[in-house]
Amino acid sequence: MTTYSATFQAAHADELQRLILRDDGCEHAAYILFNKANINIDPWDRQAHVKYLSAKIVPVPDEQVLEATPNLVSWQTASFIRSLKEAVANDQVLAIIHSHPGGLRSFSRQDDTNEAELVQLAQNRNGPDTPMLSFIMTADKTLTGRIWLSRQYHAPMRLIRTIGESFRLHYASRGFSSTRLAFDRQALAFGKALNEDLSRLRVGVVGCGGTGSAVAMLLPRVGIGHVGLIDNDIVDVTNLNRLHGARQADADAMAPKVQVVARAIAELGLGTRVVYREAWVGDPECYDLLKSCDIIFGCTDDNEGRLFLSRLALFYLIPVIDLGLAIKVTDAGPPAIEALDGRVTVLTPGNACLSCRGVVEAARAAEEAMRRTTPALYEKRKAEAYVFGEGNPNPVVVTFTTELATMAVNEMLQRFNGFRGPHGFRANQLRRFHLMMDAKPGARAAAGCALCDSEGYWGRGDMKPFLDRTS
Template sequence: MISVVLQERHFRELNDRLLQFDGRERAAYLLCGKAYIESDPWTNLPRWKYLSFEVLPVPDEDIISHSSQHITWKTDSFVQALKQAQDKGLTVALVHSHPGGFAAFSDQDDSNEPDLVQLAHNRNGDTTRLLSLVLTSSGNLIGRCWLNPQEHQPLHLISSVGNRIQLNYPGRGEGESPAVFHRQSLAFGQALTQDLSMLRVGVVGCGGTGSAVAMLLPKLGIRQIALFDKDGVEESNLNRLHGATWDDAQEQRPKVEVVARSLTVLGIGVEVRSYQSWIGDPQCRDALKACDVVFSCTDDHAGRLMLNRFAYFYLTPVFDVGLAIEVSSSDPPEIKALDGRVTTLLPGHPCLLCREIIDPVTARDETLKREQPDEYERRKLEAYVIGEGNPSPAVVLFTTDVAIMALEELVHRVQGFRGADGAIAQRCRRYHLVEDRRQGARIDEHCPICAQSECWGQGDVEPFLNQV
C-alpha cells in the first residue's frame, strides 16, 4: 500500500497554480518525505507513505505547449527537482491538472511518464521512485507510484491535512453505508462514514479519556484502531475506564487488552491492534506511523513531547486531550478549576511547547524514571528531580466529555459541519463556569517544531524525529 499526505498549504498552492481561468493544463513538482512501515499492523505487509515537503512550480518559460487536454515542458526543471530531492533525501512527485475534470491518467500520461521514470533512475539510481498525481477541476486527486519504467502501483489514499482533512481514494462516494450507521448518515451524509472507515486511528493512553475515545471510534465508523498503553488496570481506574471490570483490576490486566476486548465484542467489523508499551518504544513505531490520525490521551510529558514532534514530522493530526481539576483542601472540597482541553497538532498550529502544556524538565525526569529507576530515586532524594505528588482528581463525566470534544474536532475536520471557520486549534471547556473558549497562542519564533517548516513532512530521519 502506498499513500500520499499533503500539507493543506501545499494543496492550496497546487490548486492556485494549476487550476487557472484559461482552462489549460499546468504542472508542478512536489518534493516528499518518506515514511516506511516495515510491517503494517493490519496487513502485516510493507507500506510507504509520502509526505509533502515543498512545492516547486514548473517555470512558465519551460512550458513548450499546453491546452485543456495536454501539457509538454522541458525536462531541465525536472532534473533540478531530482537533484534537490537527492540532496535532501526526498522523493519527487509530478503533479499536473486536468481542467476538464477527467479523473484518470490519459494515454499521453501513460506514454510520457515511463521516460521520466527512466530519467530519474539514470540520475538518482535504480531504486528511485516517481510519484504522479492528477488534480481535477473539482479539486480531487488521483495518483500512482512508478516503481520502474514498466511498473506502477495506484495510490491507496491521498489526503490533505490542515483545518480540513480531505480524502481521495478509489470508490469514494460509491455504495451505501452499513445499516448500523444509517442514523449517522441522515445527519452527515454517507460520505462521512465512508471517509472515517478509511482512517487508521491510534489512541495513546487507554485511561479515562483514551478508553472513552476508543469505545466511540467504532460507533462513528472507524474500523482500524491501534491502542498504546503500558499500564495495567487498578481499582482506582474503575470509576472512569470504559470496559474495565472488577476482575480486570484484581488481575491487573493490561489496559490495552481490556479496551481491545470491549471493542471486539461490538461485532461491527473493528480491527484492533494493541501495544502494551510506552509510545516512544521502537516497537510502537511502525504502528504509530501507519496511523492517519492519533489521539494523545496520555498523562506523561515525555510521551506528549514525542507526539508533539511526530505530528509535524509525519503530517499526522494529533488531538491532544487533557483534564485539570483543582480543588481546595476543605471538606468537602471546593472546585477551583475544572477545565477540559483539546489541542490539535499540525503544521500551521502552535505546538504544545509554545502553549506551555508540556514541560521538558518533567519529560526528562519521566524518561529517567522509566529507563534508570535507581538513578531516578537517587536524584529524587537529592532533590534533582521532581517527586510524585498526590493523585489528580478524575471524574468519568468530564474525562468522557473531553474525549467527545476531541472526536467532534476530528468529525468537523473531515465533514465540516461547523462551517468554514469551525476548526479550533485549542478548545478549553471550563465546566464549573459553563463556558467554552478558543485559546490562541503565540508561536515562539525560535521553536524548532512549529515555527520552522524544515521538519514539516520530513518523515523518516536518523535519529527518529531528530531526537538524540
C-alpha cells in the same frame, strides 16, 4: 507486497491549486518533492507501506511549457533534471502533478506514455531503483496518484491525504461504497461520504485511561475502521469507575489496559479492526503503528509522551488531537472545586506546539524519562529533592473525562465534515465545566521553537535518530 500513500500539507495543496488550476481551462503541471516514511509492517494489513510526505512545491517555468490545451500539457525537461538533482541530494522522491480541468479522474493513455519516458529519464540519471510519483488534480481539487517503480510498472496510491485546518481523503472508490446499516442514521446527518472516509481511517489512541478509553469506545461507534491502542499500564481497582470496558475481574488479574479496551471494542461487533501495543509510546516497537496512523488521539498525562507526540505530528504530518483534564480542589473537607478544565488541542503544521502553549514542561519531561529509563537514579534524585517526585493522585470524574473525549471526537468530525461551518474549527478549545463556559485560547510559536517556529521538521519523515531525539 508494499502499498503506498501520500500526505500533502495544506499549504502545498493550496500552492498547487494556484499553479495548475488556472482560469484558462488548460492543463498545467508542477513538481513536488516528497520525504519518506517507511513502515516495515502495517499492523492492520501486515504489509509493508511507504508514506510520501510533501516537502516542497517546484513550479514548471511558463517559458518551458511547449503546449497547454484542455487535454494536454507538455514542457521541456530542463526543470525536471534540476528537480531530480535536488531530490537525490536531499534523499527525496520527485513527483509530477498536472491538472485535468475537464474532470477526468484517471490517467490517460497519453499520461501513461509521457510518464513512462520521464521515469526512464529519472532512473537513467538517479539510479535504476529511483521511483517517481505522479498525480492528477481535477477542477474540484480531487487528487489521484500512483508510483512508478519502472518504465513498465506503476502501483496506485492506496490513499492521499490533505492535512491542514480541514482533513480531506482521496481514494479511487470514494462515493461508490454502500453505507452499513449500523451507520445509516449517521449518514442521514452527515452524508455517506463521511462514513466512507471514517471506515478507511487508521486512528491511534495513546493512553487508555479514563479519557483514552472513552475516545477508543467512541471511535468504532462513529465508524472508524481501524483503531490502534498504546499504553503500558494495567487495570487496578481505582480505574473501574472511569475506564470504559473494565471489570472487577480485570483489576483482580492486573490486566493490561490495552487488552481490556481492545476486548470492549471487539464486543461491539461493528467491524472495527483493533491492534495494540503494551508499551510506552516512544518505544521502537510502537513506531510502525504510529507511522501507520492517519490521526492520533493523545490521551497520555505525561509530559514526555506529549512532547514525543508533538514532534511526531509535524515530522510525519499525522494530526494529533491532544486531550487534558485538570481538576483543582481546596484542602477543606469536603473539598470545593476551584477549577475543572478540559482541553482539546489539534497539533498540525502551522499550529503552536504544546511547549509553546505551556501545556508541557521540559524539566518534568526529563524527570519522567529518568523515572522510566533509570528508576534507581530517579529515586536517588527524588530523595535528594532534585526532582519533584509523585504527589497525591489527581482527582478525576468519569463524566468529565467522557465529555472531554466527545469534544475531541467531534473536533475530528468537524475536520472532515465541517458540520460547524467554515469558522467552526478549534485549534485549541478549553471547557470550564464548573463555569459552563468554553474558550478558545490562542497561542503563537515561541521565537526559535524548532517545532512550530520553523518549517524544517514539517513532513521531515524518517531520520536518525528517530524524530531527531537524542534521548
